[in-house]
Amino acid sequence: MKNITEAKKWMHKIKELDLPDTPIRIMNVCGGHERSITHAGLRGVLPEQVELVPGPGCPVCVCPEEDVYAAIQVSLNHDVTLVAFGDMLRVPVNVPRSQARSLEEAKAKGADIRPIASPMEAVAIADANPNRTVVFFAAGFETTMAPVAAMLAFEERPNLKVLISGRLTWPAVALLLDSDSPGFDCLVAPGHVATVMGGDEWRFVAEKHKLPAAVAGFEPDSLLAAFYSTLRQFTEGSAFLDNCYQELVTDEGNQPAQSIMQRVFKVTDANWRGIGIIPQSGFELAEAYQHLDARNDYPAYHEEARQKAGENPPGCDCAQVVLAKIRPNECRLYGKACTPRTPYGPCMVSDEGACRIWWAGGLR
Amino acid sequence: MQDKYIRLAHGNGGRLMRELIDSLISPYLPKDLDTTLDASPVPVRSGMEMLMSTDSFTVQPLFFPGGNIGHLAVHGTVNDLAVSGAEPSHLTLNLVLEEGLAASELEIVMAGFAEAANAAGVKVCAGDTKVVPKGQGSGIYMVTTGIGWKSPELELSMHCIQAGDKIVVSGSVGDHGIAVMMAREQFGLSGDVKSDAACVLPFTRVGRDISGVRFMRDPTRGGVATVLHELQITTELGIEIDESAVPVKPAVRSVCDLLGYDPYYLACEGRVVAVVAAEHAEALVAQWRALPDGQEAAIIGEFVAAQDGVWLNTPLGGQRYLEQLEDEPLPRIC
Numbered sequence: 001m002k003n004i005t006e007a008k009k010w011m012h013k014i015k016e017l018d019l020p021d022t023p024i025r026i027m028n029v030c031g032g033h034e035r036s037i038t039h040a041g042l043r044g045v046l047p048e049q050v051e052l053v054p055g056p057g058c059p060v061c062v063c064p065e066e067d068v069y070a071a072i073q074v075s076l077n078h079d080v081t082l083v084a085f086g087d088m089l090r091v092p093v094n095v096p097r098s099q100a101r102s103l104e105e106a107k108a109k110g111a112d113i114r115p116i117a118s119p120m121e122a123v124a125i126a127d128a129n130p131n132r133t134v135v136f137f138a139a140g141f142e143t144t145m146a147p148v149a150a151m152l153a154f155e156e157r158p159n160l161k162v163l164i165s166g167r168l169t170w171p172a173v174a175l176l177l178d179s180d181s182p183g184f185d186c187l188v189a190p191g192h193v194a195t196v197m198g199g200d201e202w203r204f205v206a207e208k209h210k211l212p213a214a215v216a217g218f219e220p221d222s223l224l225a226a227f228y229s230t231l232r233q234f235t236e237g238s239a240f241l242d243n244c245y246q247e248l249v250t251d252e253g254n255q256p257a258q259s260i261m262q263r264v265f266k267v268t269d270a271n272w273r274g275i276g277i278i279p280q281s282g283f284e285l286a287e288a289y290q291h292l293d294a295r296n297d298y299p300a301y302h303e304e305a306r307q308k309a310g311e312n313p314p315g316c317d318c319a320q321v322v323l324a325k326i327r328p329n330e331c332r333l334y335g336k337a338c339t340p341r342t343p344y345g346p347c348m349v350s351d352e353g354a355c356r357i358w359w360a361g362g363l364r
Numbered sequence: 365m366q367d368k369y370i371r372l373a374h375g376n377g378g379r380l381m382r383e384l385i386d387s388l389i390s391p392y393l394p395k396d397l398d399t400t401l402d403a404s405p406v407p408v409r410s411g412m413e414m415l416m417s418t419d420s421f422t423v424q425p426l427f428f429p430g431g432n433i434g435h436l437a438v439h440g441t442v443n444d445l446a447v448s449g450a451e452p453s454h455l456t457l458n459l460v461l462e463e464g465l466a467a468s469e470l471e472i473v474m475a476g477f478a479e480a481a482n483a484a485g486v487k488v489c490a491g492d493t494k495v496v497p498k499g500q501g502s503g504i505y506m507v508t509t510g511i512g513w514k515s516p517e518l519e520l521s522m523h524c525i526q527a528g529d530k531i532v533v534s535g536s537v538g539d540h541g542i543a544v545m546m547a548r549e550q551f552g553l554s555g556d557v558k559s560d561a562a563c564v565l566p567f568t569r570v571g572r573d574i575s576g577v578r579f580m581r582d583p584t585r586g587g588v589a590t591v592l593h594e595l596q597i598t599t600e601l602g603i604e605i606d607e608s609a610v611p612v613k614p615a616v617r618s619v620c621d622l623l624g625y626d627p628y629y630l631a632c633e634g635r636v637v638a639v640v641a642a643e644h645a646e647a648l649v650a651q652w653r654a655l656p657d658g659q660e661a662a663i664i665g666e667f668v669a670a671q672d673g674v675w676l677n678t679p680l681g682g683q684r685y686l687e688q689l690e691d692e693p694l695p696r697i698c
Binding site: 004007008011035038039040041042043044045117220340341351359360361362363 | 608673676678680684
């Protein structure tokens with residue numbers, strides 16, 4: 001139980017800090033972090049003025065509604081097998097109840113939809129069905145888009161097309177920091193994203209915006225080390241980027257992976273569900289890979305007349321939760337109209353979604 | 365049997381069906397079973413209550429590390445009788461075979477069935493075989509119904525549970541769920557996790573003899589968490605689990621961490637969860653640990669009056685709620 005001993009050491013060091021009495025908000029930007037925090041019960045073991053805030057860390061939650069709608073329509077209206085990561089299947093879109101509101105409902109209506117866990121499964125399904133088109137609805141952050149890029153670069157198949165809905169993490173944090181009220185005092189940067197893209201990507205938080213920041217892994221000891229680092233910086237009035245996940249994270253990150261991503265994708269302005277366009281925050285296929293883009297083969301399904309297209313459902317505060325403006329239990333629908341069994345907004349669907357994690361962890 | 369694969373004709377009641385039963389099924393059933401009868405007599409044990417239980421088996425794949433669907437078909441029903449306090453004696457066996465199934469696979473499944481039935485000391489007393497067209501089954505479906513005998517003095521019921529009672533598990537949790545998942549090769553993972561599929565009678569016999577054991581259950585689908593929720597809802601007491609006390613094999617823990625699963629929701633096929641009066645809990649654990657496969661038995665938590673719901677006390681001193689299983693566990697996205 002080395003991790004537990006180590007974690008307790010960091011807990012003790014945090015308690016010894018001379019913290020101000022005013023609230024200190026530490027934001028994370030990774031559903032995995034939020035999940036580890038809630039699973040280990042870390043909120044209950046920190047000094048009471050420290051608030052752990054979930055931020056924009058769930059790719060399912062910010063995947064544009066119109067992209068999910070398009071995926072549903074492609075699966076229903078064309079003779080294809082649609083594959084997607086498991087937790088995209090239950091994300092609801094804004095259509096009348098008589099229509100398929102999620103990929104799961106489209107599947108029940110007869111569409112050929114299969115959940116997968118890795119891009120190589122999409123390749124395997126394409127190989128097993130050479131006469132059938134397989135459309136891979138690929139939503140995710142850098143950690144997911146890196147293996148998607150490798151799949152496109154090295155495992156191209158004539159019958160495998162992609163519907164890309166990838167996003168970069170840091171531009172959402174930059175958006176918050178550039179606003180009048182960022183809503184947090186310290187940042188815990190995502191360990192897996194930094195493994196791929198490098199810790200350097202997060203230096204702007206400390207250097208430009210003068211906020212304490214630390215990259216953390218996913219075990220309680222690494223998270224507590226990052227909390228200690230940022231809290232100590234905060235009390236001392238300093239700000240730098242600390243690396244509390246040195247086992248995997250370097251300043252530069254995984255450069256072969258980055259160069260494949262640069263070859264396969266180009267970075268564009270992109271829509272985040274309920275939030276709007278964030279500059280330079282999305283991946284789309286580069287010119288040389290356009291022939292693999294399913295968007296070129298099927299109608300766009302951007303229907304202007306569709307009610308609430310592109311938005312969250314009425315009354316849903318998911319966007320405010322994602323932007324760390326409110327906590328999940330401050331949404332009026334939380335645990336009432338919106339539960340894991342009948343999710344109303346996307347944050348209640350995925351295991352990466354703050355609402356789902358909080359509800360499952362008993363936070364009421 | 366001449367055919368290497370099951371054909372529709374093997375279910376037609378005629379010569380081919382007789383050949384199938386004689387060559388692939390009967391050899392794995394009790395020698396004194398009279399397959400010419402339409403119904404079998406089952407001797408009544410006087411002074412005992414007769415308990416019945418039934419279960420169907422559709423596991424995919426049919427074979428996994430540590431067992432096959434044949435073993436499960438025995439354990440599923442026998443274990444339900446065992447945790448109810450009964451000594452199982454007889455089983456019925458229904459086989460639904462899919463056209464095209466390899467005879468060799470059926471033979472391995474029947475050998476697994478026989479092995480498990482002999483180990484549990486249960487006799488097959490009736491059965492039926494059907495063949496369905498290709499595409500309408502998934503190899504083999506099995507259904508078993510079991511009869512067992514319980515002393516009328518033995519009272520095991522959720523309604524006997526009181527605040528302060530301890531919760532004990534007989535071994536590591538989640539092994540079967542992960543073994544089956546790995547056998548499906550869905551995630552490209554490999555490892556040496558074996559299913560815990562086993563007959564739990566040795567454990568329940570001990571449980572029957574310790575006064576203070578109030579209730580036993582085998583945590584199958586939905587895992588330990590689902591048993592705890594049922595207990596919580598029925599007793600209207602709170603449950604606190606000490607997370608660091610729950611035995612989880614390191615390999616199971618690793619796969620769970622990787623895929624975002626919680627081992628508490630994964631199926632076991634050879635474990636018992638018991639609720640026991642606090643003063644008898646140590647004795648139960650000590651006797652279970654002395655059994656083969658019982659070394660990891662542990663007290664994992666207790667019933668409390670002050671709290672509502674099922675809560676995990678984490679090793680760092682925090683607490684989190686263990687929610688009821690909502691949907692099929694899905695792998696997470698990043």
